[in-house]
Amino acid sequence: MGDTRVRERTRGGIGEDVARIDGLPKSKGAFAYASDLWADGMLWGHTLRSPHPHARIRSIEISAAVASPGVHAVLTAEDVPGKKTYGLEFADQPVLAWDRVRYVGEPVAIVAAEHPELARRAAARIVVDYEVLPAVTDMKEALEPDAPKVMEFGNVLRHVRIVHGDPDADADVWVEGYYETGMQDQAPLGPEAGLAVPAEDGGIDVYVATQWLHVDRQQMAPCLGLPMEKVRVYLAGVGGAFGAREDVSMQIHASMLALHTGKPVKMSYGRAESFLGHVHRHPSRIWMRHGATRDGRLVNIRARLLLDGGAYASSSTAVTGNASTFACGPYEVPNALIEGTGVYTNNPPCGAMRGFGAVQACFAYEAQMDKLAAVLGIDPIELRLKNALSTGSVFPTGQVIDGTAPVREVIERCAAIPLPPEEPTGPATRDPITVPGGAQNVGHGEGLKRGVGFAAGYKNTAFSEGFDDSSEAWVRLSAGPAGPLVEIRSAAAEVGQGVYTILTQIARSELGVERVILDPSDTNIGSAGSSSASRQTMMSGGAVQLACGAVREALFERVRAREASSDPAGELRLEAGQVLESELPLGPIERFLDEPIEETRVFHHRPTEPIDERGQGAIHVSFAFAAERAVVEVDEDLGLVRVIQIAAAQDVGSALNPRSVEGQIEGGTAQGLGLALMEELQVVDGRIRNASFTDYLIPTILDMPPVVSVLVEEPEPGVPYGAKGVGELSTIVAGAAVAAALRNATGRELNRIPVKPDDLVGLAEPPTSSGPPAAPDVPGPRSVPEYFGLGAGQMEILANDADDA
Amino acid sequence: MLIRTKVNGEWREADVWAGSSLLYLLREEMQLPGSKNACEQGECGSCSVWLDGELVCSCLVLAAQAQEREVRTVEGLADHDELHPVQEAFLEAGAVQCGFCTPGLIVAVTDLLEHDPSPAEPVVREALSGNLCRCTGYAKILDAVSLAAARMREGKA
């Protein structure tokens, strides 16, 4: 010992393309998703939902259902043991409706039976006497004084007003636009599902597919009338999330049925019910005016945004905040007036979906940038570069970018990706599968126009506006039978994004140990916050890094105490299972592990500020930027589209698992492409008309072009390893880039996404507007329910955690 | 009704309601939840299995149609700890994220490569167009198919 040799690195650490730790069972069909769970004597739950967008419930008659074969329980609002409402930000949503239903699909009664079909049949025998009320299903009409009221206090959920510089500042050139985006669905392949098992202590154990175990529990326990510690939530396998699992779906219902019957109850939504059972992406209407100097510098931006939050608040407050604060895009502008309103309507509730308000804004501001470039006669990429934000720039909220902001780099590197070669057009010049319409064999390559579109955008990482979404982790280092072993415990939800793998990579790098195991995620440890807002790598990764650091310090104390020869000035390090001092091996780690070492740590991001009356404040934690370029081919006779290539450059800070980052870019791009071309819930008079995969189309492998991606790495100061969140950006820019490419190909306005075949061939007129609605009268910049003292949802978790501490 | 069917090489029996699908029979009565239910409409391919060697959406097949016939599911692909080359390729290529589509895709890719050991990319896309994946954007799935095809050709050579 003591000789210098080329030593091994710890394999599987950060920066490597480590394979997923849950990949093996997933590929064998052995991974237990929430919908796969099963227990002895288990019953099946089913939900009866409202057929009306707005109605009074006169009575509910359950006797026929109760008498149905195999039925063990039929429960209504009266049977909710505790608080009757729940909600992510505000507890405004009934567990089961009483008195009124406010959207089509709202749960009214629940049934438990021995077979899913028996439960369905029993639910069909519940008789609800409704008095149908006038509904408001248009977000602009919801702001009119005589509109039906969704909530007692009216239809305004939040109104944000951001005043920056001199909003009356004049400019040489102005462009104006009106934009609309449709209601997109997350459509995770795994349905909402879970199993609730009554426990001997009168509490409940719930196994569920969710994004945030603790916020589920914090909403469930009061409704079940149970203390927090009697509601234990365990993460079951999650089949994708994308925001759809931020809100509670079947958690409280299955628990009520299980507590009532004393038997385990499983609920698993079918696809149609899934479309009703989770929130969607907010449809939006956006009015923008951009003023610039003749040489292409932005001078002033006016933006008015309207978001349809549907019948309940969910996370609409935060989505409205995001859409409004991001309305000017990744560009410097000295003057701006931005007003964003989130409204209640009798449409299905909207909430979190990948991109969270930034998607709608990006579609509008990037279309504006293209318009401005055309009017000024400047190349669109040059115009973007000219106005690009950089470190030190000031957002319209007054927040100064103190982290990295490689906006120019992402734009330049994306633009530098080679364009795909031109392809011949005309009948029979190529394989029909490569023309728009593809295998449907409807077009033969006549009337094809190619178009190229570009978009840049940005988003924050982690929660904003003063929210401390901290994450806790526990790490244990012990001597296992095959060498040192690290065990990690975290409540972070693995939803497919790969956070489990990242946490193990971090532990390997921090402790120099290759064998790392991860305990199942549950509420027996402190909150890890949500698997959303691109935050888990930073937050739970940060917590694991801190806990590993504490374990390492404790280990080094032992080493120094025991190794008489140890030089107190020598630097200790762990690598590939060895303790090194000044780069010389002192011995294997397990030599110092006669007792295991355990540490728990909580990671907090830096504090943020609430937004003030003028929309000012350092409200976000950290920012990441991206650019994408789309090349499309449009069949101008048939309105069919083929996307030929997507080029992407993304600011990732540093890539902890490059292949998994690419996977996020590719998957996120597919969802943005879907929004631009095909994905929209058709909501007519409050009713979703296409709640199936037959009618709600998501991109297939035939729709997806190659995605060529470049990772721009400029480590972000102050965050673990300098890694920025990577989950959402590609969704934000992809939709805008594809829409821009379609405009470029057709010369049409295309101011609404998804773009439909009729829009491309000129059969449908572009939507127009009689102008933005007047700003509503609100008590302040926070959400309106807060001013009415409505019980907070997520906000309570902070208060509770503070009490525990 | 009583159904007798040979699943992954073993004769099994279960008593199901006459309206049950083959997917329900496998998942809920035979403890084989590897085949997934993501639409029950034949749109997503998550429930793909072989019925007498033919690739089917098990959500569209009645349990009764499997009477006295042979079913092969994703659970039958790996030989204990020895993964099928397609499974291996999915792991190595990073083609698995949430994994909900994975069993169906692995079955569909295996079926494709059993029929066509060197499919061109348009053929792969066409063959997999009935398998929805919401997470990956399909790029790594295409990589996995090439990798698996190469490995399987080598294995046979």
Ligand code: FES
């Ligand atoms: S569940 Fe069978 S195709 Fe979707």
Ligand code: FES
């Ligand atoms: S990996 Fe999630 S659906 Fe394909």
